[in-house]
Amino acid sequence: MGRKTGTVGAAAIALVGAWEGLRLTAYRDVVGVPTVCYGETYGVKLGDKYTKAECDAMLMRSLRKHEAGMRKCLKNPDAIPGKSYVAFVSLTYNIGVGAFCRSTARKRLNRGDVRGACNAAKWFNKAGGRTIKGLVNRRAAEHRLCLEGLK
Template sequence: MSKAKLIALVGAPTAAWLLAITPQLEGKVLRGYRDPIGIVTACSGHTKTAVLGRPYTEAECEKLLVDDLIEHAEPVLACTPGLKGRPWQLGAAVSFAINVGAGAYCGSATAARFNAGNFRGACRAMNESDSGRPQWVTAGGKVLPGLVKRRAIERSVCERGLP
């Protein structure tokens, strides 16, 4: 897949933000490794075809990133079509989905609130439950500081431009 397809799908500003932020949020490792909960991962969070110990080139990692972003942006837009034309909310939703999975995103309170037009509530649900407790910040039963930071960034970006 290509950057042009990603841009056509989410728009140039959203694509640029996702291509810049995802490696920062996921880290970038040019080999297959196990993430903090043991999932074989490569490059900037790629898991689908990652091979433990295999070296990856910068070009391979860039292609995998674009492919992963497209693979997650398509279902995000399918289950929350109202995000089309909302670059910050769409970018935050795709970043969230690439981390938790498209199915989890589409079944989340975040997606339901976007679909109900409650954009501020959708953004809040990215990292805070209705009871005010942190959510979507654990993996393998442990709170991961990187996920706490990631959810705060996604929420902040999501809230840009909202009344």
């Protein structure tokens, strides 16, 4: 995962996996999108089935893709503290590269305001136009991790 490999990669996998949960059979998420494994939606059809090993591999590929997209819209991604970086990879995985790259969090990171970016990331707590308790909780956990990176 970029220059921040090893423990950061493992930390991102653990964080995203814990929040997304593992479902081996495709289901509809809270807004009705077919979803499988650790929150994958791309090309998923209801009834699709995967093994845990397939889901783990899918998560790793997807995290790499989302991290690469996140890095492309950041001026100096390697300057972001490790724990904060993991929080932003998790956010990007959850909201998508496009949303992250258009976000206030990204703009603040590019100005060097990591704390402000951590705070702005908390705003992504809605799905289908309504606040979702699970997203509020996830953003709070990412926020705590993000701020730990500043200590």
